[in-house]
Amino acid sequence: MIDFNLDSEHKELQEMYRKFAEERVKPLAHEMDEQEKMNLEMLKEMQECGFFGIPFPEAYGGAGGDVLSYVLCMEEISKADASTGVTLSVHTSLCASTIQEFGTEEQKQKWLRPLADGSKIGCFGLTEPNAGSDVAGARTTAVKDGDEYVINGEKIFTTNSGFADTFLVFALTDKSVPAHKGMSAFLVDRNTPGITVTPDIPRMGIRAASNAAVVYEDVRVPAENLLGGVEGKGFKIAMKALDGGRIGIAAQAVGIAQGALNEAIKYDKERMQFGKTIASFQNTQFKMADLQTKIDAARLMTWRAAVAKDRGEAYNVYAAMAKLMASDVANQVTRDCVQFLGGYGFAREYAVERMMRDAKITEIYEGTSEVMKMVIAGSLNLK
Ligand SMILES: Cc1cc2nc3c(=O)[nH]c(=O)nc-3n(C[C@H](O)[C@H](O)[C@H](O)COP(=O)(O)OP(=O)(O)OC[C@H]3O[C@@H](n4cnc5c(N)ncnc54)[C@H](O)[C@@H]3O)c2cc1C
Incomplete structure (x- = not known):
């Protein structure tokens, strides 16, 4: 049975992450980018709210959530600010999850606990x-x-x-x-x-x-x-860590894309040219319809990878596909969103130019798009 809807618990979590991202992260995003500096007080708040321990058992100080919840958080935070998104992603997927999966019991108590309970960053x-x-x-x-x-x-x-x-x-x-x-x-x-x-x-x-x-x-x-x-065992551990990490980066890319499209919609509903709003032109509407469809496809692929990981099923190819797709979509969407805002889209004052710059890295880190294709091709039984 396939259910493409979030259950009420995940919807509530999504709403909580969205509220935090809107109220606490988004207002800081521009200044942090300009200063090229993370706001550590805001990170501390995220740690205190349990955002840095989402998919870890309560027994190790975590929030006792699942990978899907973490993915929802990654999307909402990255919608507001992709830098904060990657900070959360590297800590959660690459460092803490790897200790959870491969650490001895003593190592989990000593090293995972402070990462999951929000007192340390990895x-x-x-x-x-x-x-x-x-x-x-x-x-x-x-x-x-x-x-x-x-x-x-x-x-x-x-x-x-x-x-x-x-x-x-x-x-x-x-x-x-x-x-x-x-x-x-x-x-x-x-x-x-x-x-x-x-x-x-x-x-x-x-x-x-x-x-x-x-x-x-x-x-x-x-x-x-x-x-x-x-x-x-290090090579195997690294490859497994990156498989999981790619789900987080796919969610980051979905967040960047959705965040940029939301900004463009808001702007184009207000901006008047030729006596009409930009949003009223069919060119704008058709292009936005295409972009939202692509974002939804990327989001569903990301959720599929997260749910497979939660169920203990093989997820590495799903994760590679999700990252390949979502990072491509994030780059297309953000480039088009700059266009939707015209000259203002190019100005540093508006968030879409930052989002366009931020989108690029999703095609590079935790395995480039070419490496994602190697992983996917490897599953096609071509030899
Ligand atoms: C902002 C940022 C954050 C990062 N964070 C981390 C981190 O926290 N921890 C960490 O360990 N690393 C991190 N990385 C490193 C990142 O994962 C690597 O940059 C990435 O894996 C690519 O490696 P490279 O830069 O050496 O490129 P190269 O491997 O030199 O690749 C250059 C180009 O050649 C292509 N290429 C390479 N081999 C092949 C091939 N066989 N066939 C076809 N094309 C190929 C690549 O796809 C790419 O387009 C980060 C990188 C950046 C920029």
């Missing part, structure tokens, strides 16, 4: 200057020394690294075998000696998010910080 360090799409090209190492590991290397584009407390970082524990067998994942506290977080990398979009390079120089962590307690 980040995920996989990408390196010379290892992006090709994760197996990673060079960061973790060498066992007694009951410690010593981590050396450089990660780049680590979202949240400017203010995160917990770093989930990937390093080679065995360089003599390919990375998919020799990589391991480590839980590292921000204050561990030897970690240097560079200033944020200046960027085209999601400018309020924190995104920096992180240098690890003789960073010593106890052996108990090896995620899951077993060496050599």
